[in-house]
Amino acid sequence: MSKESQSIHLTAESKAAARPERAYDTAFVLSDDYRASLPDMQNASAKNIQGANVPILKVGISNFRLPVKYITEQGDTLTLETSVTGSVSLEANHKGINMSRIMRVFYDFQERIFTPDLLEEVLLQYKEKLNSRRAQLRLDFAYPILKQSLRSGLEGWQYYNVAFEGRMDELNRFRKYIHFDFIYSSACPCSSELSEHAREQRNVYGIPHSQRSTARVSIEVAEGAHLTIERIQELCLAALHTETQVMVKREDEQAFAELNGAYSKFVEDAARLLYEQLEAEEAIVDFQVACAHLESLHSHDAVAVINKGVPGGFTGHFEDFKSLIR
Numbered sequence: 001m002s003k004e005s006q007s008i009h010l011t012a013e014s015k016a017a018a019r020p021e022r023a024y025d026t027a028f029v030l031s032d033d034y035r036a037s038l039p040d041m042q043n044a045s046a047k048n049i050q051g052a053n054v055p056i057l058k059v060g061i062s063n064f065r066l067p068v069k070y071i072t073e074q075g076d077t078l079t080l081e082t083s084v085t086g087s088v089s090l091e092a093n094h095k096g097i098n099m100s101r102i103m104r105v106f107y108d109f110q111e112r113i114f115t116p117d118l119l120e121e122v123l124l125q126y127k128e129k130l131n132s133r134r135a136q137l138r139l140d141f142a143y144p145i146l147k148q149s150l151r152s153g154l155e156g157w158q159y160y161n162v163a164f165e166g167r168m169d170e171l172n173r174f175r176k177y178i179h180f181d182f183i184y185s186s187a188c189p190c191s192s193e194l195s196e197h198a199r200e201q202r203n204v205y206g207i208p209h210s211q212r213s214t215a216r217v218s219i220e221v222a223e224g225a226h227l228t229i230e231r232i233q234e235l236c237l238a239a240l241h242t243e244t245q246v247m248v249k250r251e252d253e254q255a256f257a258e259l260n261g262a263y264s265k266f267v268e269d270a271a272r273l274l275y276e277q278l279e280a281e282e283a284i285v286d287f288q289v290a291c292a293h294l295e296s297l298h299s300h301d302a303v304a305v306i307n308k309g310v311p312g313g314f315t316g317h318f319e320d321f322k323s324l325i326r
Contacts, residue, residue, distance in 0.1 A: 042095060042096040048095050058136060060087030068084075068139065073229075080143065081141065087102075088102075105126055115164070136166070143160045149247050149249070151251040155247060156246030160180060164176075165178075179218045181216050183212060184240045185242040189264040194208075211295055235281060288314035294325050
């Protein structure tokens with residue numbers, strides 16, 4: 001074999017020896033030294049930052065799901081699938097955060113019963129474990145309440161989209177929020193009057209239009225106060241009356257028609273009626289309401305937003321009306 005051939009042969013052998021194995025090593029045992037040797041790019045120096053070296057308002061993970069325990073107004077415990085979003089602030093000169101710690105910290109609390117107040121403990125851990133100045137946490141879940149039909153006595157489970165949210169600032173000041181979706185029927189007052197006019201003036205039968213509608217109620221709960229999901233549902237029902245039904249017979253359907261006749265409402269009415277109820281509740285320090293009526297007369301929707309107007313609180317900004325139409 002020529003020297004040139006030997007050189008080519010040795011180069012091929014060297015490459016083969018350097019090539020990593022494409023196999024999972026089931027016999028590998030992790031040691032403390034090996035763990036300590038693992039690279040940590042999230043905590044790399046500022047020179048590794050790509051783009052502008054500026055702070056990031058929120059960084060974390062969204063929609064990690066797990067079963068979470070909640071307590072009902074009656075003291076029972078419910079375990080519900082929950083979507084969790086956790087984030088912290090990131091200062092300039094810091095490459096990134098260890099995102100797995102967001103989940104690991106939350107899992108440390110998984111056996112606890114979650115209330116908006118418990119989020120304060122989790123957020124303090126987020127700030128400590130991730131060395132951040134601010135932290136935010138949101139839990140989204142569907143909460144069941146057993147509802148009775150209007151006249152037949154049947155019962156069925158109504159599910160409400162709910163979110164618990166907690167925020168903590170640089171001074172560890174904690175604010176807690178509850179977001180609650182209430183689905184109701186909105187019979188149009190104008191259509192009702194026009195139908196009656198047709199009957200009275202021309203003996204013509206008309207049906208007023210109504211539509212399934214949603215109000216998203218966002219509440220900041222006062223410090224030291226406790227507000228149940230059941231209580232929020234009661235406030236919405238007291239304001240709007242025409243909640244959609246779960247189980248119905250003919251007598252229930254007739255009752256629902258009468259209920260809509262007694263409480264017809266424009267979207268403006270719905271927003272103001274909810275304002276009236278929420279403003280009178282002592283446990284609520286601030287609130288915002290976004291309503292959407294899925295119009296059966298028009299090809300577009302009717303929407304409204306109202307807020308209490310607390311300085312530094314809800315701003316009335318809401319654009320995601322499509323999320324209310326379902």
